[in-house]
Amino acid sequence: MPINANDATSGFSERTIGSTVQSSSVQFPGAPYVGCRSSSGLVHFLPSIAPWDCVIPGELLRGAPLFVDSLFYVVPVNNQDFQIGDQVRVQGQAFGGSGGSFQLPSQTVTGFTDLYFPFSDAEALKLEGDRVEVIFVITRNGGSLPSGSLFVNFVLPLVQTGQISIEGVSNGELEIDKHPDGVVLTVPTVLNLRTNNAIEIHVLSDLQGGPGARNWRDYQRKLTVTPESAVQFRIEPSVYQAFRGEWVLLYGSFFLGAGMLPALSYGMGLQGTLEFKLI
Incomplete structure (x- = not known):
């Protein structure tokens, strides 16, 4: 069903998809995943599918009315691998020519619900054309517990x-x-x-x-x-x-x-x- 659709011949035309990629039942060491939230309020999760990994299109990062600063990373929190008071951060390192990296501000686990980490278009554009390894890190009792990896391709616009x-x-x-x-x-x-x-x-x-x-x-x-x-x-x-x-x-x-x-x-x-x- 179309929702908040633009002219179908130009730009994004949003439709509901009714599916998610992961849930809080994912077992540590899981990996973060990526979503985007449109101006209409709908949330869309961007799957990682072989052989392409997770693909972030350049069109998503260039002021499209539906998607402005819409990206976020999700850490799937559960009550088996996380503890109240854990500090969690998301960070990434590019493999290719951009040499880019990022580390998002830490958040504190206060309950067993997923943590959302906004990721601005300006930060994402610095990684354009590159493949990036993204992980989350739990800090607990002075030690660090890294997650598994999500590989994200920030591709150039068509x-x-x-x-x-x-x-x-x-x-x-x-x-x-x-x-x-x-x-x-x-x-x-x-x-x-x-x-x-x-x-x-x-x-x-x-x-x-x-x-x-x-x-x-x-x-x-x-x-x-x-x-x-x-x-x-x-x-x-x-x-x-x-x-x-x-x-x-x-x-x-x-x-x-x-x-x-x-x-x-x-x-x-x-x-x-x-x-x-x-x-």
Whole structure:
């Protein structure tokens, strides 16, 4: 169900996902995990999935209206491995060229509920393009107990290199009779695309057309396995043959994180939008 959605053709369009990644039943030495809280109040957890680990997309860190300073780390506290009065901190060390590291202010365990550690966009941007090992550390009786590791990739934002296109669309029109066997939609090469990304294409049409097009005609999702190449979708003739005279609105979006989270679906904007008439 859409919630607080932006224009679906541009930027984040938030949807509820109804799932969590971990809970307080995780046994020490567990690891921290990552979430983000949108301006609508919804919380989304960002899973760590092999082989990509936890992916933090650059788009999340650049003032998107839904997600501003939204990131946080969670320490899953339980009554077996933690004690009241423990001091807990979260810290990270980058592996690559950024040389970055961070240590968040300690918090005190006052009950057996998870601890949340905010992580600002400014701090996250310092780690962009790098892989970071994140742990939490319990300080107790003068000693330190480190947790297991969470590996986080702070990836660069996607860069579209051109306008999506459909063979046969000319002057804002598609002549149905000239394409009885379907048409091919091409998404030009997208810089910084990774194999954890996916691309979705939505096709709507009606007699009025434009952004208010109401009728779903096609919906395709393609996992990206060749990020260095253009991506193509085949649109079958049944999508358009019976709708002569209607206007088509076609738009694309990306899945940005690992795990194809609906919360991280990101519209391509004008370069990923086509409008044309079926004649």
